[in-house]
Amino acid sequence: MRTSIALFTRDLRINDNPMLYAAAVGADRVVPLFVLDPGLPAPPNRAAFLHRCLADLDAALQDLGGALIIRRGDPVTAVSRLIAENDVSDVHVSADVSGYAQRRQERLEEIPGVAVHVHDTVTTAAAPGEITPTGGGDHFAVFTPYLRRWQAAARRTPLPPPPRITTPEADSAEPRDVAQGDGLRAPELADGGERAGRALLAEWAANAVTGYAEGRDDLAGDRTSRLSPHLHFGTLSPVEVLHRAGGGSQGAWEFGRQLAWRDFHHQMLAARPATARQDYRPRGDDWRDAPEELAAWREGRTGYPIVDAGMRQLLREGWMHNRARMITASFLTKTLYVDWREGARHFQWHLVDADVANNQLNWQWVAGTGADTRPNRVLNPLRQAMRYDPAGDYVRRYVPELRGIPGAAVHEPWRLPSCERRALDYPDPVADLAEGRQRFLSARNG
Ligand SMILES: Cc1cc2nc3c(=O)[nH]c(=O)nc-3n(C[C@H](O)[C@H](O)[C@H](O)COP(=O)(O)OP(=O)(O)OC[C@H]3O[C@@H](n4cnc5c(N)ncnc54)[C@H](O)[C@@H]3O)c2cc1C
Known part of the structure; x- marks a missing residue:
């Protein structure tokens, strides 16, 4: 019996998730795993949103016959333990760009005896490194030429949820036990989870995206999509968001351009992870201590x-x-x-x-x-x-x-x-x- 691990990271959804889909169709049993690393900071707003995402993901996986397994600790150690407990042959994970994510991926690939599959176009619409300057270089540093190539690039078709998932018995923590923030959350925080994200997207695509070009800078009108937390946690897929927004109106075009900005920054960080702290283009600023x-x-x-x-x-x-x-x-x-x-x-x-x-x-x-x-x-x-x-x-x-x-x-x-x-x-x-x-x-x- 073939068993795979689907390691969720910033892709907390069952719809259009190539990582989960490949894990499910390629094995008899799947361990859908989320690992909360206590070494990372736990800002209260993201912790509260994450809690809803995990609870919702677990419910969605249960509807497919499986369950979400949640663990705390170093993700690679947690994966290694589950490999030993369940005789796992394959590990699936989505590609991601931060220095932390890149190191995690490298360490996963060093685990002996399993095949590690890294899936692109799960957290971004275009894979970092897929679009590179014709004159050479591993990434674009200027947006407009990147945008032209990004718009011309082929896109995959969004995937349905996997038909069925069978999860072996495994210990799991509760979402509320792992996703606890350090402090008070914002009083008017949006709702997390794939269901909330899909409802927002359906409303946006049906009623609002066409007016986006005129409305996006209207501060009081609040006429942007507010999809960003769902794109961050991956409760929505950027490929599906683009697909659903369509391409017929000026609004949809402008909205697509914003998603291109998102991919643009991801490809910059993938190529230069140190820019999380260091100037991308140092200009000798002598900042004030104020x-x-x-x-x-x-x-x-x-x-x-x-x-x-x-x-x-x-x-x-x-x-x-x-x-x-x-x-x-x-x-x-x-x-x-x-x-x-x-x-x-x-x-x-x-x-x-x-x-x-x-x-x-x-x-x-x-x-x-x-x-x-x-x-x-x-x-x-x-x-x-x-x-x-x-x-x-x-x-x-x-x-x-x-x-x-x-x-x-x-x-x-x-x-x-x-x-x-x-x-x-x-x-x-x-x-x-x-x-x-x-x-x-x-x-x-x-
Ligand atoms: C100083 C500063 C910090 C920012 N920090 C973040 C951040 O931590 N996370 C984040 O997602 N966005 C960030 N943005 C970009 C942008 O402000 C938000 O993505 C946007 O306000 C989210 O609202 P929305 O979903 O309604 O956007 P919409 O206008 O509806 O745009 C749709 C989507 O396009 C993407 N997008 C839009 N503008 C940008 C942009 N300038 N750069 C990259 N992607 C974009 C987002 O994923 C957004 O959800 C930052 C912008 C600035 C100027």
Whole structure:
């Protein structure tokens, strides 16, 4: 009797999962395994989302006749134990790009006596390394030429769930015992799990994707897909998401372009895993050590309402609109001139969709050390606010102290008559934009 292990990582789904499908059709018995590595940080939002994903995956596997086996510890040690317990001949795992994932894959391949199968196009739509520059090199460093090739690339057809799974008896932990976070989760965190992801995708594909091109920067309208946590945990397949979004409208085209950004960052990280910490393109930045301004930024109390609204959305929902991510990241790195790694660390902790490729490399893009072809670009928070939140509704939604200020005036509370200004429990700006980078809160106080 042939037994395989399907090692789940960032692919917590039964639909369109080539890793699970191959494990199921190629063996009589499958051990669907998830291993929680206690050596990794456990931010509360991602832990809570993961808990729902694991519970949902277990239910889906049970409907197919199997069960999810959950273990804690080093994943490779856990796989080796299960190989010995169940006379396993094959291990299936999805390719992934971080340094951690690449080392895990190499160590799996060193286990003697089993065949290890690494599956591409499970966590990304195009495999990293599949699209490379014609002039040579292992990855693209500029997005536009990558996009052209990515759009022309052939895509596989999404797969159904495997027809049936038989799982041998094995000890398993409970999802709630492994997925416990260090701290309190965001009060308005989205629901995890494949079922929630598929419901969101069905609604998005049927009703909203066509309006995406006009709506994607409308902060108050909240007209992006919010599929990112599902793409991060793999409760949705990027190949299937692209397939379902279709290609007929400008909205679908623009939405596909965003998924190309996702693949673009994955292929960069796959080729240069050290960029999780190091500048992709070092520019000799001499970042400021500014603990007061950094704390104000983290709490959403910089005195710039559009920045504070974004940072408060993050704390309330464990998620932030892309335009707000760009504004807040630019404010930290280009206005306060604080190292992008500080911002990336805060986002990594709170974002439910945080992944190394998209978080670190988007931070680097904004900070000017990444793939941006205009590294000196600075987003002025006031101009961004007037353009992308013209009626001020986004700010009023997330900054309750400013709810009483109507229209666009909410973006400039410093212009209010001083008696009204004093009545607000809202800070003065931490930096004076008109004065450039020189005037900061810390300088005023010290
Ligand atoms: C400083 C900063 C940090 C970021 N950190 C992350 C992160 O940790 N995880 C993450 O998934 N995204 C990150 N992004 C990218 C982007 O902000 C989010 O993917 C997007 O806001 C998610 O919302 P959505 O699903 O509604 O996106 P949509 O606009 O509906 O886009 C669809 C999908 O495309 C992908 N996508 C969209 N924009 C980008 C982008 N710029 N780069 C890569 N993929 C993109 C996402 O998977 C997203 O779900 C970051 C952006 C910035 C500027």
